[in-house]
Amino acid sequence: xxxxxxxxxxxxxxxxxxxxxxxxxxxxxxxxxxxxxxxxxxxxxxxxxxxxxxxxxxxxxxxxxxxxxxxxxxxxxxxxxxxxxxxxxxxxxxxxxxxxxxxxxxxxxxxxxxxxxxxxxxxxxxxxxxxxxxxxxxxxxxxxxxxxxxxxxxxxxxxxxxxxxxxxxxxxxxxxxxxxxxxxxxxxxxxxxxxxxxxxxxxxxxxxxxxxxxxxxxxxxxxxxxxxxxxxxxxxxxxxxxxxxxxxxxxxxxxxxxxxxxxxxxxxxxxxxxxxxxxxx
Numbered sequence: 313x314x315x316x317x318x319x320x321x322x323x324x325x326x327x328x329x330x331x332x333x334x335x336x337x338x339x340x341x342x343x344x345x346x347x348x349x350x351x352x353x354x355x356x357x358x359x360x361x362x363x364x365x366x367x368x369x370x371x372x373x374x375x376x377x378x379x380x381x382x383x384x385x386x387x388x389x390x391x392x393x394x395x396x397x398x399x400x401x402x403x404x405x406x407x408x409x410x411x412x413x414x415x416x417x418x419x420x421x422x423x424x425x426x427x428x429x430x431x432x433x434x435x436x437x438x439x440x441x442x443x444x445x446x447x448x449x450x451x452x453x454x455x456x457x458x459x460x461x462x463x464x465x466x467x468x469x470x471x472x473x474x475x476x477x478x479x480x481x482x483x484x485x486x487x488x489x490x491x492x493x494x495x496x497x498x499x500x501x502x503x504x505x506x507x508x509x510x511x512x513x514x515x516x517x518x519x520x521x522x523x524x525x526x527x528x529x530x531x532x533x534x535x536x537x538x539x540x541x542x543x544x545x546x547x548x549x550x551x552x553x554x555x556x557x558x559x560x561x562x563x564x565x566x567x568x569x570x571x572x573x574x575x576x577x578x579x580x581x582x583x584x585x586x587x588x589x590x591x592x593x
Contacts, residue, residue: 324348324367333357342367343387365407371395379403384410392417411436430455448483449474468493487512506531525550531567538571545569547584564588 316335323329324344329337332355342351343366351367352358356375365384370391371377377398384391388407392398396415403422410426411417416435422442429445430436430452437456444463449455454473465484468474476495487493487506495514505524506512513532520539525531526546533552538544542559545552549566560576561569563586570591577590 323351325351327351327353329355331355335359336361338362340364342370365391369393371398374398542575543578545588547582547586548588550588561590564590 313334318335318340319338320340322341322344324346326348328348328351330353332352334357337358337360339362341364343364347367349368350372351370352374353372355377358377360379360382363382365388367387368389370388372393372395374395375397380401383404384407386406390409390412391405391407392410392414393412394414395417399418400422401420405422405424405426408426409428410424411429411433412431414433414436418437419439419441421440424441424443427446429443430449432451434453436452438460440459442461446465448462448464448467449471451470453471455471457476457479460479462479463482467481467483467486468490469488470490472491474490474493476498479498481498481500483502485504486500486502487509489508490506490512491510493509493512495517497516499518500514501520503521503523505519505521506528508527509531510529512528513534514536515534517536518539519536519541522540523543524541525544525548528548528550531548531550533554535553535555537555538558540559543562544558544560545564546562547565550564550569551567552569554571556571557573557575558571560578561574562578563582565584565586566588568589568591570593572593574590574592579586
């Protein structure tokens with residue numbers, strides 16, 4: 313099927329390219345006084361290269377799409393919703409709520425600043441990307457991050473199925489109520505990490521911050537370090553092999569915590585039976 317070519321044009325009307333199919337869009341601008349919404353809504357099999365977006369809701373209900381060397385500015389509110397099978401490469405996204413209720417979306421070499429990114433989505437992958445988002449990947453499934461630098465606050469809450477590798481996470485209450493999470497060779501900095509989580513494993517990671525890993529089920533730390541981690545593991549089912557020091561451990565529910573040094577072991581005043589063991593090498 314012959315593809316339609318659209319290039320070097322500007323669009324600002326409502327639904328300007330609605331239901332566009334089998335098309336390549338090059339060096340176009342989506343902005344203007346008409347301030348129209350949903351310019352590419354319900355489109356499929358479309359590729360965009362070198363485009364600039366400054367209108368709301370441009371890629372809703374879009375499938376089989378790619379966006380490369382393009383930008384979506386702060387006026388591009390909620391740019392990608394209900395979309396599936398898409399790739400964004402070398403893009404800058406600064407519109408709020410950038411991805412929601414989407415499936416199989418991949419971001420490569422992107423720069424993202426978007427509150428509430430990745431909510432209620434499935435199969436999202438970030439590779440070689442930097443992202444700032446106050447609430448990141450809320451209630452999503454099967455998410456992958458590799459070589460990602462992330463800054464946020466309440467990240468990965470209620471997520472089910474998450475793999476993170478070779479990344480730096482500067483966050484706060486990350487992984488609350490999360491399930492089936494594996495983090496490898498990464499730095500995880502935050503407060504109150506992974507409370508109420510299930511089946512979380514960290515391997516070769518550096519963990520930084522106060523009161524991590526409380527009320528966890530099936531928590532595993534393998535060959536990790538902990539910095540500034542006091543009151544750790546309270547009421548958790550945990551097996552941890554920590555290199556170096558843990559500032560303090562409080563009332564682990566079950567399992568074995570092994571470290572080179574523990575500043576303080578606090579056992580008592582518990583609201584449930586706490587039979588976890590702390591072992592010093």
